[in-house]
Amino acid sequence: MKMNGMNIKAKIALTIGVLVSMIVLLVALSVANLQILTATEPDSPAAGPGLNRALIWITVIGGICILIGIGMLIKLPASINSPIKQLADGILEIANHNYDVTLNLKGGEELVEVSKNFNRMARRLNEYHNSTLSDLMASKRYMETIINSINEPIIGLDNEMNILFINHEALNVLNLKRENVIRKSAQEIAMSNDLLRRLVRGLIEEGGKVKKEPLKIYADNKESYFQVKYMDITMPGKDGVTMEKRGNVVLLKNITEFQELDTAKTTFISTISHELKTPISAIMMSLQLLEDKRVGHLNPEQEELSNSIRENSERLLSITGELLNMTQVESGKLQLKPKITKPIELIEYAIKANRVQAEKFGIQIEVEYPEDKIGKLFVDSEKIAWVLTNLLSNAIRYSSENSRVIIGARQVNGNKEIEMYVRDFGKGIDPRYHNSIFEHYFRVPGTKVQGSGLGLSISRDFVEAHGGTLTVESEIGKGSCFTLRLKA
Ligand code: ADP
Numbered sequence: 001m002k003m004n005g006m007n008i009k010a011k012i013a014l015t016i017g018v019l020v021s022m023i024v025l026l027v028a029l030s031v032a033n034l035q036i037l038t039a040t041e042p043d044s045p046a047a048g049p050g051l052n053r054a055l056i057w058i059t060v061i062g063g064i065c066i067l068i069g070i071g072m073l074i075k076l077p078a079s080i081n082s083p084i085k086q087l088a089d090g091i092l093e094i095a096n097h098n099y100d101v102t103l104n105l106k107g108g109e110e111l112v113e114v115s116k117n118f119n120r121m122a123r124r125l126n127e128y129h130n131s132t133l134s135d136l137m138a139s140k141r142y143m144e145t146i147i148n149s150i151n152e153p154i155i156g157l158d159n160e161m162n163i164l165f166i167n168h169e170a171l172n173v174l175n176l177k178r179e180n181v182i183r184k185s186a187q188e189i190a191m192s193n194d195l196l197r198r199l200v201r202g203l204i205e206e207g208g209k210v211k212k213e214p215l216k217i218y219a220d221n222k223e224s225y226f227q228v229k230y231m232d233i234t235m236p237g238k239d240g241v242t243m244e245k246r247g248n249v250v251l252l253k254n255i256t257e258f259q260e261l262d263t264a265k266t267t268f269i270s271t272i273s274h275e276l277k278t279p280i281s282a283i284m285m286s287l288q289l290l291e292d293k294r295v296g297h298l299n300p301e302q303e304e305l306s307n308s309i310r311e312n313s314e315r316l317l318s319i320t321g322e323l324l325n326m327t328q329v330e331s332g333k334l335q336l337k338p339k340i341t342k343p344i345e346l347i348e349y350a351i352k353a354n355r356v357q358a359e360k361f362g363i364q365i366e367v368e369y370p371e372d373k374i375g376k377l378f379v380d381s382e383k384i385a386w387v388l389t390n391l392l393s394n395a396i397r398y399s400s401e402n403s404r405v406i407i408g409a410r411q412v413n414g415n416k417e418i419e420m421y422v423r424d425f426g427k428g429i430d431p432r433y434h435n436s437i438f439e440h441y442f443r444v445p446g447t448k449v450q451g452s453g454l455g456l457s458i459s460r461d462f463v464e465a466h467g468g469t470l471t472v473e474s475e476i477g478k479g480s481c482f483t484l485r486l487k488a
Contacts, residue, residue, distance in 0.1 A: 012076070015072045015073070015076050018068065018069070018072060019069050019072070022065035022068065022069060023065075025061070025065065026058075026061065026062050026065055029057065029058055029061060029062075030058060080107075082107070083105040083106070083107050083111045083114075086103060086105055087103065087105065087114065087118070090103045090118055090122075094121075094122060094125065097129070099122050099123075099125045099126035099129055100122075100126065101122055102119050102122065103115040103118045103119060144165070147165060147167045148167045148168050150167060150169070151169055151254075152169060152251065152252060152253055152254060153167065153169045153170035153172075153173045153174075153226070153251075153252040154166070154167045154169070154170055154249065154250070154251055154252075155167075155170050155186075155199070155249070155250040156233070156247065156248075156249050156250075157186055157203075157247050157248045157249075157250070158246065158247040159245065159246060159247050160185070161185060161186045161187050161200065162183055162184065162185055162186065163181045163182060163183065163184055163185075163186050163189075164182075164183075164247065165182075166178065166181055166182070170252070173195070173217060173224075173226075173252065174193060174195055174196055175193070175195075176189070176193065176196075186200050187200055195215075195217060198215065199215075199228065199250055202228055202230065203230050203248055203250060214226060214227050214255055214259060215227070215228050215252070223256070224254060224256045225254070225255050225256045225258075225259040226252040226253060226254055226255065226256075227252070227253040227255050228250065228251070228252055228253075229250075229251040229252075229253065230248055230249075230250055230251075231248065231249045231250075231251065232245050232247075232248060233245070233246045233247040233248060233249060234246065262330070263331070266327045266330045266331050267327075267331075269323050269326070269327050270323075270324060270327035270328075270331070272323075273319075273320040273321075273323040273324045273327070274320075274324065276316070276320045277317070277320050277321075277324075280313055280316050280317050280320065281317070283309070283313050284310065284313050284314075284317070287306055287309055287310055287313065290306055291303075291306055315450070319452050319454075322452055322454040322455060322458060323452075323454065325386070325454075325458045325462075326440065326454055326457070326458050326461075329458065329461040329462075329465070334461070334462075334465055336379075336380040336383065336465060336466065337380050337382075338378050338379050338380050338466075339378070339379075339380075339381060340376050340377070340378055341376065341377050341378070341379055341381040341384070342374075342376055342377075343369075343374055343376075343377060343409040343418055343420055344369055344371070344374070344409070345381065345385075346377075346381060346384050346385045346388050346420070347367060347369065347388060347407055347408075347409065347420070349385040349388070349389065350385060350388035350389040350391075350392045350407065351365055351367070351392070351407065353389045353392075353393075354389065354392045354393055354396055357393065357396050357397075358396050358405070361396060361399070361401050361402075362401050362402040363396050363399060363401070363402070363403060363404065363405055364403075364404040364405070365392070365404070365405050365406075365407060366404055366405070366406045366407075367406075367407055367408060368406055368407075368408030368409075368410075369408055369409055370410070373410075373411055374409050374410070374411055374418065375411060375415065375418060375488040376488070377418060377486055377487075377488065378487075379466050379486060380466070383462045383465075383466075384462070384463075384466070384484075384486070386459075386462065387459040387462050387463060387470070387484060388407070388420060388422065388484075390455040390456075390458075390459050391422040391459065391482045391484075392405065392407055392422050393455075394422075394424075394455065394456075394482075395407075395422050395423070395424035395426070395480070395482075396424075397449045397451070398424065398426045398427055398449060398480075399424045399425065399426035399427075399479075400426060400427075403424070403425050403426065404425065405422065405423065405424045405425075406421075406422070406423040406424075407420075407421070407422050407423075408420070408421055408423075409421075411488065412485070415488060416487065416488055417485050417486065417487055417488055418485070418486055418487075418488045419483050419484070419485045420483070420484050420486075421481055421482065421483040421484075422481070422482050423479065423480070423481040424479045424480055424481075425478070425479040426479050426480065427476070427477070427479075428474045428475050428476040428477055428478050428479055428480055429444060429472065429474040429476070429480055430444065430476055431474075434472055434474065437456050437472065438456050438457050438460045438470070439457055440453070440454060440457045441453040441454060441457075442457070456470075459484075463484050463486070466486055466487075467486075467487060468484060468485050468486040468487070469484070469485045470482065470483070470484045470485075471483050471485075
């Protein structure tokens, strides 16, 4: 009997039908035999063999019925289970993203229908998967092309510091091969790569910031300078609102060209200022001779002219001095010669250097110095004295005539540090400019007093070179206070 072409309901009905008809047949045969036996003469000679024949027939037919029944019972569950198993296997394949699977279920129209629908679904999924996959691959390639076409080194890292992407330029600068780094731990690679080690250390120490100091790299037989920028990669989290950090991007900007220009500028300024110092000193010496009464008397007009020459020569000398100081800091040639110094000595030096100017503007200089409470400093006294002189000169220049200026020192932070300050009651500085005034050449807009805009930037460099700080507190119309803090 061919069961494969039937549907499940028909199979069950047929099986039950066959079994019932066999039982009915068996009962009918038994009844017929019993009737034959009761109808014939039990004592007749034909009764014995007749009974035996009847028993043999009943046994044979009964046996066949039982075998057919067992066969059908075995075959029925198998013929139902087999397509279900095939279907389950197919679903499993789909779940494992194998969309090439096809089903060819046999055993009735419903199963053929199920196969057709299943195969159609698999085909659709395959098409969808191929299209999204190729879309994704295309956008990935597109992104990679963009990143590779940027000629500044870029490295992308996940939160575990595995390298997600890296462009050609970064591979070139780091002297690495793409296949050895993608999806590998940057920290592990850094163990055998000095430059990557510096970048990773920078990321751990100052993640999310621009590194102030440029990174010097020796590659292709020349020195290159890079500015390193660390950026966080943030994306919306599962809730679609909160931003989550997914990693970092390390950007290296090649600033070699600017660095070379800057060095050239520093060398130029340094040479010029140095060369100017000699003629200016010669002018001042000649002026001194001119003013000497032994050489001859100057009439009042000539005296006025010689005063003007002296003032301007002094100014020129101070500017060249400032420029030289700046170039020293910029070229990293600043050398400190520290020695034990009493703060009052530095204060007295600054007052002496500014006395003439203070008298000229009628400014009174007051000293706040609790002698017994102030410890000693271990500093390059020339440099710190220069800073105090410059701060005091500013305080005098930016104050109105006949006002007062305070210079002092105090012990702070549990006597571990010493602060020296210069306070004036002059025009004050707008809070907008409190940071900019420490930049090279910056002058508050509208400043009429002559100046170079270099004094405060050099002062801060000098103080920072000692590990100290130089800060300002100032309010427009009330005055300013510049404070330098150094280790006692
Ligand atoms: P310079 O005084 O030669 O211009 P500085 O670097 O010493 O250069 O000062 C930068 C600017 O900060 C000045 O041009 C001035 O505008 C402002 N400034 C500095 N000190 C004071 C002060 N005590 N009071 C008001 N403004 C000041």
